[in-house]
Every structure is written in structure tokens, then in C-alpha cells.
Amino acid sequence: MPDAPFACHPAVSRGRRHAEEESAFRSCFQRDRDRIIHCSAFRRLKHKTQVFVEHEGDFYRTRLTHSIEVAQVARTISNALGLNTDLTEAVALAHDLGHTPFGHTGEDALDALMQPWGGFDHNAQTLRIVTTLERHYAEFDGLNLTWDTLEGIAKHNGPVEGAIPYALSAYNALHDLELHTHASAEAQVAALSDDVAYNNHDLHDGLRAGLFTEEEIAALPIIREAYAEVDATYPGLDAYRRRHEALRRVFGAMVSDLIQTSEACLKESGAGSAQEIRELGRPVIRFSEALWADLxxxxxxxxxxxxxxxxxxxxRARVTQALxxxxxxxxxxxxxxxxxxxxxxxxxxxxxxxxxxARLVADYVAGMTDRFALQQHIKLTGRDCLEGLGGSGY
Incomplete structure (x- = not known):
């Protein structure tokens, strides 16, 4: 159980939009996490682009493996800060459910196509999935997650200001997620764990794809020090192990900095409850200024x-043409x-x-996996948008 006074506690959760009997074996946040893992949209992430088109190679991260890595980092940080690890993990696992096929390329294409009807935003689409589009339960649409998890999904990157995407505004009118405030510390951890995960695994995947060399990344801050430490500790180490040892030190440096800086921010805030964290007016989970500059x-x-x-x-251009x-x-x-x-x-x-x-069509297209979108494009147009391209790289 979380021990920090500003952590989110299941006993004081704001509950679900549709009342349910509590589980005898799992907290409400554990049930949220489990429902996310078992939903259809989560399974589809295994065939959705992170950076490289899903079928390009078995080594590269997909949205599913990325989400699992984010959740692992988030649990570690959340536990170190005395927060609720189950809520943190639920938000981390759900954070990319709304992504289109072909990653941010697909999102940009769908946003342009949806401009006459309010555009498209993958974060808002995640909320639409877990509140409306998943239709497996007899008594409600969506997953009927707790307010605390929904708030984390909607606001883990900060307050939603300015023009609010359709999916967020439509649901918020029914179930106020207080979009003007920051999210819980748990959701903030999930957001920065995303940064930790992708900055590290994109270095791995980019090296594997031959887009840059170890000599090039070894000139970068944090990475430079990591390679120097490995070379001093393990002189003559083979290239593959050397790379792994260096990049895992980069990973550790980011996590350690985030924990230490956030501990100080939380203490300085004086917050005595999760609600005080939300109303503080600034994030409490942060990297140090020095590490953020390196990042x-x-x-x-x-x-x-x-x-x-x-x-x-x-x-990017080819798959955009498909959508x-x-x-x-x-x-x-x-x-x-x-x-x-x-x-x-x-x-x-x-x-x-x-x-x-248009929103129904966007829901359907956004839910496609990379391979299904490519198959449908061939089926309906008779053209293969990737014909003639090589198999390595994006």
C-alpha cells in the first residue's frame, strides 16, 4: 500500500460512473489495471508502430512492448516515492491505447482528415476507447474505470487548456474530470516514465536499424559518461554487450534523477493529500534542470x-497515403x-x-493495426503503398 500522504488511496477513490460491487481480492485500481490489460485495444498494440512499422522486424519495439516498458519504469518510480503503484501502472498501460496505426504519422494524417469535424487526438481517443468503444460488459459501455484512472489518462501530460478535443469534452460533460487541474502524482509519474522509456529504447532501435552509430551517440551527454564507465570497468567488452551495458546505465541515470528530483519537489510542495497535488498549479514529478537539458x-x-x-x-509519406x-x-x-x-x-x-x-470512421481507422490498415488499403484500392521499399528502417 502507498505510504505517502499525497498518494491516491483506493479507499478514497472517487469511484466509477456506474456503481459496481467492490472485489474481495483486488483494489479498485488493480481492477482498472486488469481491465486495461484484457481489453481489445490493448491487445491490438502488439501490431501498432512505435517508431518502426510493426512488420519490419521482430526486434523493434511496438506500442505494446513500449507500454509494458513504461509501466515497469512507472512502478519502480511510484514505489520509490511512496505512491500507489497500481494506479500508476494502470495509467501507464493505458496511455497509448488511442494511437492510430503507424504511430504519430498515422495520428497526423487522421488529424488532418478530421479537421472539418474537430480533428483527432490520440490521448482523447484513449479516453473514448475506455469509456465508450470497448463494448464487452453487460451493464455499461467502455471499461467503467475509476475517476482517478480516467483523470490520469486525460491529464497525465498536464491540465487540458484551450480547445478541448471532442472525446474529452463529450465525456467530461457527463463525468467531470477537472481538466483545468494537474493530475495525481501517480499519473505524472506515468507521463515522465514514457519519456524515460522511449528515449532509451529509441536509441536501441535506431542503432539496430543502422540509422546512426555508437560513435555518434557516445558523443551525447549522459551517454558519453555511460560508455566511459563501461570501458573502464570492462575493457575489451564485445560491441553488443558494451552497448547494452552503456544504455542500461543511461536508463538508470534517468530514473535515479527523476526519483531524487521528485522527492525534493514533493517535500517542498507541502502537499498532504492527492487533491492538494492536483491543485498545486505545477507538476511535482520532474527531472532536474541539468538532466532535462541533456535529454x-x-x-x-x-x-x-x-x-x-x-x-x-x-x-511516413507512403503510409500517410494509405490512410x-x-x-x-x-x-x-x-x-x-x-x-x-x-x-x-x-x-x-x-x-x-x-x-x-466521421467520428465513427475515425474510430475504426484509428483502431486498425499497421498490418490490417495495409491489408485494407490493398483490398480497397488494389495498390500496395509500400511496394518497392526496403525492409530495414521505418
Missing amino acids: RQIRSFLFTNMYRAPEVMEK EALFPLYMADPTLLPARWQGDVETALRAGDEAGL
Whole structure:
């Protein structure tokens, strides 16, 4: 159980929108975590892009393996800070459920296609999935997660300000998630654990793909010191083990810095409850200024040499074309959507609700895995958008 006064405690959870009898064996946050793991959207993450198109190689991270790595980091940090590890893990495991096929490339394409109807945001789509689109339970749509987990999903990156995405505003009107405040410390841990995980595993995957060399990354801060320590401790170590030993030290440095800095922030805040954390007006889970500056250099390197590498950009353009072809096809002929979607399609068509129909199409396209989107593109257009491209890289 969490021991910090500012941790979220199951006994004082704000509960679920639809009342349920409590489990005799699991806390409410443990049930949330388990429902997320067992939902359809979580399983589909195994065939969704992290950086590299899912079928490019078995080594590369997918959204599923990324989410598991984020959850592992988040549990470690949450436990060290005396927070509720079950709530932290639930938010971490759910944070990418709303991602489209082809990662951020797919999100950018779908957002552009949905501009006439309010755009598309993967974080808001995650909330839509867990509150509406998962339809397995007899008594409610969605997973009926606790307020605390839903709040963490909606606000783990901070208060939602300005134009609020449709999925967030629609649900918030029914169940106020207090979008103007920060989320719990547990959700903030999940958010920065995402940074820790992807900065590290993208270095691994980029090296494996040959997008940059060890000599290039060894010039970067944190990484430079990690390689020097490995070389001093294990002179003559083979290249593969040397890489792993160095990058795991980078991982450890990020986690240690985050724990130590956050401990100081939490103590300085004087917060005595989870609600006081929400109302503090600033995040309490942070990297130190020095490490954050180093991370910015690493992220800039990855942006230039990995996310915007020529072979990556070529495939970004190709898969964008696939989604740009699929979306208008489904809008023009929504009978192409599966049979179980047709009731909602007919409701939208009878009401002349073009925006409602567009959201249904966006829900369907966003839920596709990489391989299914590619298969549907070939089936409906007769064209393979990746024809002629090599198998390594994005």
C-alpha cells in the first residue's frame, strides 16, 4: 500500500460512473489495471508502430512492448516515492491505447482528415476507447474505470487548456474530470516514465536499424559518461554487450534523477493529500534542470537522425497515403465498416449527422493495426503503398 500522504488511496477513490460491487481480492485500481490489460485495444498494440512499422522486424519495439516498458519504469518510480503503484501502472498501460496505426504519422494524417469535424487526438481517443468503444460488459459501455484512472489518462501530460478535443469534452460533460487541474502524482509519474522509456529504447532501435552509430551517440551527454564507465570497468567488452551495458546505465541515470528530483519537489510542495497535488498549479514529478537539458540534446539527435531520417520520411509519406485513401472510402460507403458498426452508422445517417459518421470512421481507422490498415488499403484500392521499399528502417 502507498505510504505517502499525497498518494491516491483506493479507499478514497472517487469511484466509477456506474456503481459496481467492490472485489474481495483486488483494489479498485488493480481492477482498472486488469481491465486495461484484457481489453481489445490493448491487445491490438502488439501490431501498432512505435517508431518502426510493426512488420519490419521482430526486434523493434511496438506500442505494446513500449507500454509494458513504461509501466515497469512507472512502478519502480511510484514505489520509490511512496505512491500507489497500481494506479500508476494502470495509467501507464493505458496511455497509448488511442494511437492510430503507424504511430504519430498515422495520428497526423487522421488529424488532418478530421479537421472539418474537430480533428483527432490520440490521448482523447484513449479516453473514448475506455469509456465508450470497448463494448464487452453487460451493464455499461467502455471499461467503467475509476475517476482517478480516467483523470490520469486525460491529464497525465498536464491540465487540458484551450480547445478541448471532442472525446474529452463529450465525456467530461457527463463525468467531470477537472481538466483545468494537474493530475495525481501517480499519473505524472506515468507521463515522465514514457519519456524515460522511449528515449532509451529509441536509441536501441535506431542503432539496430543502422540509422546512426555508437560513435555518434557516445558523443551525447549522459551517454558519453555511460560508455566511459563501461570501458573502464570492462575493457575489451564485445560491441553488443558494451552497448547494452552503456544504455542500461543511461536508463538508470534517468530514473535515479527523476526519483531524487521528485522527492525534493514533493517535500517542498507541502502537499498532504492527492487533491492538494492536483491543485498545486505545477507538476511535482520532474527531472532536474541539468538532466532535462541533456535529454533535450538526446531528443534533438533522435529527431534529426531517426524520426526524420530519409528512409523514415519515405515510409511516413507512403503510409500517410494509405490512410488518406481509406478514410474517404469509408465515408463514401460506410457499409464497408464491419457489421457490428452498422447500427451506429445507420443512426448517424438517419440523423444526417456527418460529424457523427466521421467520428465513427475515425474510430475504426484509428483502431486498425499497421498490418490490417495495409491489408485494407490493398483490398480497397488494389495498390500496395509500400511496394518497392526496403525492409530495414521505418
